Amino acid sequence: MYDSPVGKIKISASNDGIFEIEFTDSDLIEDPRLEYFISQLDEYFYGDRKAFSVKFDIRGSDFQKRVYEIVSQIPFGEVMTYSDIAIMLGNKHLSRSVGNALAKNPLMIVIPCHRVVRADGIGGYAGGVWRKRWLLSHERRWTNPG
Incomplete structure (x- = not known):
């Protein structure tokens, strides 16, 4: 814990x-x-680490793992939309499926699903939207200090 x-x-x-x-x-x-x-x-x-370097045992369907791989590449302090990820998967109509996969993300923070937002707003987060807002704010603070 x-x-x-x-x-x-x-x-x-x-x-x-x-x-x-x-x-x-x-x-x-x-x-x-x-x-x-x-x-x-x-x-x-503490703002000193932007990526994790430990071994992970990622579990999920092949589709979920593809989504997690893409989301894992979103840089610290940046965001993508569900639509952006759907397009990267080759089908712009997969936005809802991307959201469903992220709702089952087994490695919150490490697979940074908090960095995925709706085109018209913040979107959901299995850990609670207030945590998503906090994490995004935290990363912006350490990406653009001052």
């Missing part, structure tokens, strides 16, 4: 890597395999 500025985060790992990150309200037992990743989360929240 990790206490972040946006609430408690449950982190689950297998021997193949981290496979789930989710917001929670419960207290959970710490897993010693997660110490290195937790230090990277600290660095992210």
Whole structure:
């Protein structure tokens, strides 16, 4: 469990890597395999880390994994729309499917689905829209300090 500025985060790992990150309200037992990743989360929240360098065990359908791969390439502090991702997948009509895939994102923050917004607004976020706004604001602050 990790206490972040946006609430408690449950982190689950297998021997193949981290496979789930989710917001929670419960207290959970710490897993010693997660110490290195937790230090990277600290660095992210302090504005010192823009990308994560730990092993992940990404789970999901082939489509979800394609969406997660694209979203993982969105630079720190930048955003893309659901439509942008649908077009990158080769079908501009997949925006809703992209949103559904991101709603099941097993690695919040690391697969930065908070960086995906609607063309006409912020859009949803499985961790809560207030957290999405906070994360986007946090990244903008560290991308454009001053």
